[in-house]
Structures are given as C-alpha cells and as structure tokens.
Amino acid sequence: MNSSRKKQQAGSAKRTRLDPECIALMRLVDALRYADVEAAARRILESRPTHPLALKALGFALIGQARYDEALPIVAFAVERNPGDPESHNNHGIVLSALMRWDESIKCFSRSIEIKPDDPEVLKNYGVALARMQKYDEAVPYFLKAIASYPGDYVEAIEQLAGTLLASxxxxxxxxxxxxxxxxxxxxxxxxxxxxxxxxxxxxxxxxxxxxxxxxxxxxxxxxxxxxxxxxxxxxxxxxxxxxxxxxxxxxxxIPPSVLDSPDRLACGERLAGRPRLRIGYLSADYLNHPVGQIMPQVIELHDRSQVEVFGYSMRADDQSEIRKRLRAAFDHFVDLEDCSVIRTAERIQADGIDILIDVQGWTAYGRPEALALRAAPVQVNWLGYAGTTGHPKLADYLLGDPVVTPLNDAHCYTETLAHLPNCYLPADSTIGLNAPPSRRDAGLPEHGFVFCSFNNSYKFNPAVFDLWCRLLREVDDSCLWLSQPGGTAGERLRAEVQARGVDPARLVFAPRVEAKADHLSRLQLADLALDPFPYNSHSTGIDILYAGVPMVALLGDTFPGRVGASLLQAAGLAELIAGSPEDYQRLALSLAGNPQRLGQIRAKLATGRTSCALFDMPRYVRSLEEVYGRMWHDHLLGKRTALV
Known part of the structure; x- marks a missing residue:
C-alpha cells in the first residue's frame, strides 16, 4: 500500500475553493515533501482544528513518514469529520493495515468502495489486507477489479495478485x-x-x-x-x-518498526508464580491432515502432565480429519484462533499465561509470525514447520534443531539462539501400524524392476537433482522413478525433463494422493530405494519412507533444509547412507541398487528400529524436548540466554 496512493490521499480537497495557505499546502503534497506538509498542516490546524484539507494532509504526511501510530488518531478524526469522503476512509484503512490491524482495515476500505466503487487504489488496498489475513481466494477478485479499473498497467496490483496466486x-x-x-x-x-x-x-x-x-x-x-x-x-x-x-x-x-523495536511487555518470570507446571503453547495452522499435523500427535500425547500443561492454538478451520480429532483430544486446551487477528492472537496467548510458545509455522503459509513480534509469551521458540531463521530476535528466542541440521558452527546464520535435541529435531508418529503392501499393479507400478522413489513437493526438484536421478535410471535397467503426483502442469514438464535426459518418460510413475496415512505408508513399502532431493531435503516424507522400511540416500548440504535428510538417517542409525557429494550420492545409490542383500539388511534394521532407534523412540524424544523447555525457562528466570547444545 505505498507508491500509487501518495498523490491521491489529499486530492479530493482540490475540488473546493482554496485560500493561499491551502494552495501552498497542496503544492507540498504534490511534491511529496512529507515533513513540510506536516508543518504546514499543523499551522492551519492551530487556528482551524477541524479543517478537512489540513486534517487529510496531516494524515498523509504522517503516513508518508511511516509514523502510523501518530497518524491513527488523525485519520480517524478526519473520517469522523468527513464521513462521506472515500479518501479519508482509505487513509484510515492504510494506517490500520500498517499497524497489522487488517481485520479492521477492510471495514474502512469497504466503506470507501461503497462511496466510490471503482477506485483502483482502494480495491488494491482491500486485496492486500485480505492477503495479509491469508484469505487469498477472497483477495484475488479485488486485485482483478483494481487492475481492470486502472487507466493503464497497474503494476503494483499485478504484483500483489501474482504473489497471492503463488501463496495459494x-x-x-x-x-x-x-x-x-x-x-x-x-x-x-x-x-x-x-x-x-x-x-x-x-x-x-x-x-x-x-x-x-x-x-x-x-x-x-x-x-x-x-x-x-x-x-x-x-x-x-x-x-x-x-x-x-x-x-x-x-x-x-x-512488521512495523514500532513493533519490532519496542521493548518486551512481559516481565521476566511473572507468569510462573503460583503454578507448579510450565504452560507450553503450540501455535500452528496445520492441525489438519497435513504433513506437520501428522507427525505431531504423539508428542502432545506423551507430554508429562505433572510437569507441563499443553495448549494447542489453531489458525485454520477444522478439516474434519481423524488427525484433527486426535490432536484436539491430545491437548489439555485446544483454542480455535482461525478468525482472530494477529493482535487478538497475541492477546489470547498472553491471557492464557503461556510460559513458552512454540511457533510451528514460521514464514510458511497461514503462519502469524506478526503475533510473535508482539511477544505473546516470555519465551518463544521456532520449531518444526519452517526450516530456517525467522529473521528477527523479537519473533523467536530459540530455534529448536539438532547437531546435524543446525550445527553450533552455523549459529551466525540464525537470529535465534540455537537449542538442540540430542537426535533428529523432527518427531514421528510410531503408533501407526504397517499393513501389507498393495500389489505393484494396484499401486500403478510396473510388475518388475527396481523402484526408486521421492515423494516430495515439486519445488524441491531441480535440474541437478534430475540429472543425477536420470543417470541412475539409465544405469539401472528396468528401473522406474516413483513420485507423488504434482499439481497443475508440473507432471508434464517432469516427463519432458526425463525424456530430455535420455530416459523413457514412461519410467516416471506418479502416485495419486491417498487420504489415509496408513494406506500411504503401506504402499511406500513397494519402493526399493528412496532418493532425497537437494538442496531442500525430505522432511516428513523422509520420516514416512524410513518408517515404511525403505532405505534412503541423502546428500549432506550446507543449509538447514539441506541437512534434514542426513539428520533423519543419523537418528535411524544409517549414517552410512549419507553422501558427502553428488558423486558419492550417485555411487552409493548405484551400489545399493546392485546389492539386494545389502538393501535387505537395511530394511531389516529399519523394521527393528521402529521400536528401538532414536528416530522413532518418541518417549525418549519427548523427555528430551521437555528437558530443553525446562532449561529455556530456567535461563529465562535468570535473565540470560545461551545456546542449549
């Protein structure tokens, strides 16, 4: 909500007869001389405190200087004095949006549109506010109408439309x-x-x-x-x-500088007085039939209720799935925040007296890191959903990783303080039983031949990965590559990429989505060897493949998302399947493809490991997690923060 608005916000006043002082003010507005506009507007308001042009110009000047907290009472008063002026309502909405009060801003934009239906800037602003509320499908029509109403190419609205389409x-x-x-x-x-x-x-x-x-x-x-x-x-x-x-x-x-740069409002240690248990909150939009939702339930179920009281804060609607029902039942308190603004989200968590808030979303879709910037809890932790730093210490105090994905030598790559679990930072759900696999025919696979697989999102694939995988397909006769069905037109392009690398596109097999996790794990057992993509590795998909007993080859990368495959293998007791270079990766995969006895031994080890290895030992995982939480809180009470490794 920036460049295209600036000359419009004070413009309607030109329609009235202006005295020399107001004419001079409008010239400053046209020149975007915000500080001078502010000074001139304040001079007029000293003698005429309700002057409509001066009020609007002062709001315009404060907005232009990003002084939104100061602008809010000015633009609100301007609306009160001139309720029929669409630009005043727009200015009010702009300020509220800049203060992350998007749910309130859309009411202002809506009123502006009622008065002047085809103003492209207001339509665009309305769309941006909806997109920031992650109501992407609702935002798109406003961007389209803004673009259609604009005389020429409305580049700013097209950019916002494109970003919204990508997010959805x-x-x-x-x-x-x-x-x-x-x-x-x-x-x-x-x-x-x-x-x-x-x-x-x-x-x-x-x-x-x-x-x-x-x-x-x-x-x-x-x-x-x-x-x-x-x-x-x-x-x-x-x-x-x-x-x-x-x-x-x-x-x-x-996030507004006034939020990021303000002092924390929560006093050290004030929450625990009179309560024997730590209150732990998990904030997520993925308490659904979603990869993150699928790996969380056992962690919540196994928390020691003599030590912690566990709150689940949900930011998306109930999908009526079994995993949602299980998660709802697992938490001591399950709070629906779907329709809450970021401010009300932070206020609700503060009101619940949460000691340690775990942000499971980060900068992924439907997250609310802005609520973290308001310091919803004394200790805030970035964990699980987002494999990277949030980018500001106000958002999270700690990043919860492990010695492989977030080695201490890489501490400078994160704005958070590192906290390590002793094994893989990703949890699993070891309660799921494995059924007998379907037939290869029923799974859409060829009756014979070696099956490579990688059930990852399409954005994790790239030319270097497919160069390597196609070399494997060429080297291993009658082999195929089994992938999850990508969305849109991506499948057609992957077939073309395989063909361009000298491989019959028919050797690329796409698996349709199945709703039941047990059915998916069952069919995964048909694969012979999983291939981890890089530089963004398998995460929950890697847990699934190893739980199904399928060996996986992974490349140890240089970033958090590029080291997850190695962490999974280390925790599964299969460090020998971690490659140090693409060449080692290829040699290792070819060696395994040509050695069914070795593959059989690894599968047997994984089958035994479902009840013993660190990757699937969830009681041990949760004990370690609670120990880390206890250390975080102990350090918080002492007013310090050091790496917990």
Whole structure:
C-alpha cells in the first residue's frame, strides 16, 4: 500500500475553493515533501482544528513518514469529520493495515468502495489486507477489479495478485503474471525471485541457472531481497547466510518498526508464580491432515502432565480429519484462533499465561509470525514447520534443531539462539501400524524392476537433482522413478525433463494422493530405494519412507533444509547412507541398487528400529524436548540466554 496512493490521499480537497495557505499546502503534497506538509498542516490546524484539507494532509504526511501510530488518531478524526469522503476512509484503512490491524482495515476500505466503487487504489488496498489475513481466494477478485479499473498497467496490483496466486498454490497463473512483470522490468530482483519460486513449483527449469545468477547480481547476494524467505529455501546455491539476510529483510518489511523495536511487555518470570507446571503453547495452522499435523500427535500425547500443561492454538478451520480429532483430544486446551487477528492472537496467548510458545509455522503459509513480534509469551521458540531463521530476535528466542541440521558452527546464520535435541529435531508418529503392501499393479507400478522413489513437493526438484536421478535410471535397467503426483502442469514438464535426459518418460510413475496415512505408508513399502532431493531435503516424507522400511540416500548440504535428510538417517542409525557429494550420492545409490542383500539388511534394521532407534523412540524424544523447555525457562528466570547444545 505505498507508491500509487501518495498523490491521491489529499486530492479530493482540490475540488473546493482554496485560500493561499491551502494552495501552498497542496503544492507540498504534490511534491511529496512529507515533513513540510506536516508543518504546514499543523499551522492551519492551530487556528482551524477541524479543517478537512489540513486534517487529510496531516494524515498523509504522517503516513508518508511511516509514523502510523501518530497518524491513527488523525485519520480517524478526519473520517469522523468527513464521513462521506472515500479518501479519508482509505487513509484510515492504510494506517490500520500498517499497524497489522487488517481485520479492521477492510471495514474502512469497504466503506470507501461503497462511496466510490471503482477506485483502483482502494480495491488494491482491500486485496492486500485480505492477503495479509491469508484469505487469498477472497483477495484475488479485488486485485482483478483494481487492475481492470486502472487507466493503464497497474503494476503494483499485478504484483500483489501474482504473489497471492503463488501463496495459494495457483502456480501456473502466478507464473504467467510474474513472467509478464519480469519481461517489463528485468531489473526487479523481487519479481525475479518470485518468478523463480513459481517456476520451481511448476517444474519449469528454463533459464533457471542463468536467472539465479541474475538474482544474485540484482540483489547483491540477497542483501536487498524482501520476499517471503520460504521461497528461497529451495533455490540452488543460496547459502545459509543469504537465507538469514532474506528473512531479516522480510521481517523488517512485513512488521512495523514500532513493533519490532519496542521493548518486551512481559516481565521476566511473572507468569510462573503460583503454578507448579510450565504452560507450553503450540501455535500452528496445520492441525489438519497435513504433513506437520501428522507427525505431531504423539508428542502432545506423551507430554508429562505433572510437569507441563499443553495448549494447542489453531489458525485454520477444522478439516474434519481423524488427525484433527486426535490432536484436539491430545491437548489439555485446544483454542480455535482461525478468525482472530494477529493482535487478538497475541492477546489470547498472553491471557492464557503461556510460559513458552512454540511457533510451528514460521514464514510458511497461514503462519502469524506478526503475533510473535508482539511477544505473546516470555519465551518463544521456532520449531518444526519452517526450516530456517525467522529473521528477527523479537519473533523467536530459540530455534529448536539438532547437531546435524543446525550445527553450533552455523549459529551466525540464525537470529535465534540455537537449542538442540540430542537426535533428529523432527518427531514421528510410531503408533501407526504397517499393513501389507498393495500389489505393484494396484499401486500403478510396473510388475518388475527396481523402484526408486521421492515423494516430495515439486519445488524441491531441480535440474541437478534430475540429472543425477536420470543417470541412475539409465544405469539401472528396468528401473522406474516413483513420485507423488504434482499439481497443475508440473507432471508434464517432469516427463519432458526425463525424456530430455535420455530416459523413457514412461519410467516416471506418479502416485495419486491417498487420504489415509496408513494406506500411504503401506504402499511406500513397494519402493526399493528412496532418493532425497537437494538442496531442500525430505522432511516428513523422509520420516514416512524410513518408517515404511525403505532405505534412503541423502546428500549432506550446507543449509538447514539441506541437512534434514542426513539428520533423519543419523537418528535411524544409517549414517552410512549419507553422501558427502553428488558423486558419492550417485555411487552409493548405484551400489545399493546392485546389492539386494545389502538393501535387505537395511530394511531389516529399519523394521527393528521402529521400536528401538532414536528416530522413532518418541518417549525418549519427548523427555528430551521437555528437558530443553525446562532449561529455556530456567535461563529465562535468570535473565540470560545461551545456546542449549
């Protein structure tokens, strides 16, 4: 809500007869001289405190200087004095949006649109507020109408539309928008970054390497990139330090400085008085039939209720799944925050007296890191859902990892203090029984031949990964590569990529989605060897494949998301399947594919490990987790914070 608004906010007053002092004020407005506008408006208001033009101009000046807290009473008073002025309602909405009060801002934009239905700026602002509330499907029509109402190309609204489409996984539409934007502005690093994200989601790798190099040159190694940091986690060649830069920039771009720079409101230790148990809150949008939701229930069920009281805060609607019912039952308190603003989210958590708040979402879809910036709890922890730093110490005090994914030597790559679980930081659900696998025919696989698999999201695939995997397919006769069915047009492109690498596209087999986790784990047993992608590894998909007893080869990378596969294997007692280079990865996979006896031994070890190895020993995992929470709280009471490793 920035560039296109600035000359409009004080504009309607030009329709009235102006005295010389007001004419001079309007000239300052036209020149965007915010400090001078403020001074001139205040001079007028000293003698005429309800002057409509001066009120609007003062609000405009404060908005232009990003002084939103000061602007709020001014723009609210302007609306009160001039309720029929659509620009005053728009200004009020802009200020509320800048203060993260998006649920209130849309009421202002709605009133402005009632008065002046086709104002493209207000329509765009309404869409942005809805998108920030993650109501993506509702936001899209407002952007489309704003674009249609604008005289010319409304680039700002098109950018917002493209980002909203990308966030809602309408990847082909998003790519079309970003591609056109990039054609018209090939110096815009933000557009290029999002075009790359859309391209990876739809497996469109044309010019990928060249565009990654261009992105690096345009953004000075990501120092100026302000896009959602989640999109860069899968970009080949982006370092952990660069991932931190992107997260820092995005946090500063998305959350008002008045929030990030304000002192914490929660006094040290005030929460525990009179209570014997720590109150632990888990904040997530994925208490659903979702990969994160599927691996959490046993952790919550196994918490020692003599030591902790556990709250689940849900940010998305009930999907009526069995996993949702199980999670709801597992928490001591389950709180639906779907329709809550970020401010009310923080206030509810504060009112519940949470001691340690675990943010399970980070910068992934439907998260509310802005609520963390308001310091919803004395201790805040980044864990599980987002494999990276949140980018500002106000959002999370600790990042909960393990010695493999977040080695202490990489502490400078995170704004959080590192806290380590002794084994893999990812939990599992070891309560699920494995049924007999279906037939290969029923699973859509060839009757004979070696089955490589990788059930990962399409954005984790890239040319280097497929170069390696296709070399394996060429080397191993009658082998196939089994993947989950990607969305949109990505499947067609993957078949084309395989063919371009000299492999029959028929050897690429896509598995349809199945609703029941037990059915999915059952069919995974048909695979012979799992191939971990890089630089963004398997996470919950890796847990699934190892739980099903299928060996996996992984490359040890240099970033958090690129080291998860190695962490899983280490905790499963299979460190020998961790490769140090792509060449080692290929040699290891070929060796295993040619040695059925060795594969059989690993499968037997995994079968035994379902009841004994660290990866699936959830009672031990939860004990370690509670020990870390206790250390966090102990340090908090002492007013210190050191790495817990």
């Amino acid at each position: 996984n309408r990847n082909d539409e998003a790519w079309t928008c970003f591609n056109e934007l990039w054609k018209n502005d090939s110096s815009n690093g933000s557009i290029l970054s999002q075009l790359l994200a859309a391209s990876l989601k739809r497996c469109d790798w044309n010019e990928l390497e060249a565009r990654l190099l261009t992105l690096r040159s345009l953004t000075a190694d990501c120092q100026s990139l302000v896009d959602n940091p989640f999109v860069t986690l899968s970009f080949p060649g982006v370092t952990a330090v660069e991932q931190r830069r992107v997260a820092e920039n995005y946090a500063r771009h998305s």
